[in-house]
Amino acid sequence: MMKIVGVAACTVGIAHTYIAQEKLENAAKNAGYDIHVETQGTIGIENELTDEQIKEADIVILAIDVKISGRERFDGKRIIQVPTEVAVKSPNKLIEKAQEVIAKG
Template sequence: MTKIIAVTACPSGVAHTYMAAEALEQAAKARGWQVKVETQGSLGQENVLNADDVRDADMVILTKDIGIQHEERFSGKTIVRVNISDAVKRAEAIMNKIETHLTQ
């Protein structure tokens, strides 16, 4: 089973952080994939990815509008960087690209 992890963060740390997390989760689950999304918003880090989550992930999605805290933990993993607005509005397209990459 495909396992996707993601970290979402936006400059204001409010709505888009959580909207992006929800959109990515829904798009991945619609494909039957396992997914876990860490948010780095105004409340700090929530739903923090642990070492097992990172180790077992087939793909990592990171938003790129602001720096992601502790990004070094993803060293050696395949990372897709997306704008927070694309994660909110185009999550399905992001999953299509990931699926294409994983099946190559």
Template sequence: MKLVAVVACTSGIAHTYIAKEKLISASKKRGHTIKVETQGTIGIENELTREDIKNADIVIMATDIQTTGNDRFNGKKTMKVPTNVAVKAAGQLIEKIEDEFNKED
């Protein structure tokens, strides 16, 4: 699967970047590609392009705060979770996405 994600914690520092790395690692282990946009204290980094979003099978929103640009994902399958889920259980999150995505096919 091709995944994209937006991560943003309340302080916009540690958990944002930890969640990003955990999602990347878990996705690669399961054979998926992922691009992760962070929205932290220094702004948006690794911003998702229209092409990234268009090609994505699933959008993961691992956020604890209101993020910007969410209208970009209208019409896309989206999984919303708090950042601590991505930090503590990224592998299980990816498995759950696989299960739900495969049910719909």
């Protein structure tokens, strides 16, 4: 089973951050994947990823419009970075893209 970790962070308030998180989680679960999405918003970091989750992840999805803290945690991992809008509007496409990236090795 593909394991995905992600971070969602938007510029304006926090609405997009949570919508992106929810859309990504639903799309991944519908595809049968394991996913954990951390949010970084005006109220700080929520649902923080554990070292274990990051270590086990096949791929990292960053749905971000701003610089995130702790990006170095993902060094050496395969990363897809998109604006939050992409995660909100086309979460299934994004999960498919993650699948392709992993399949290519």
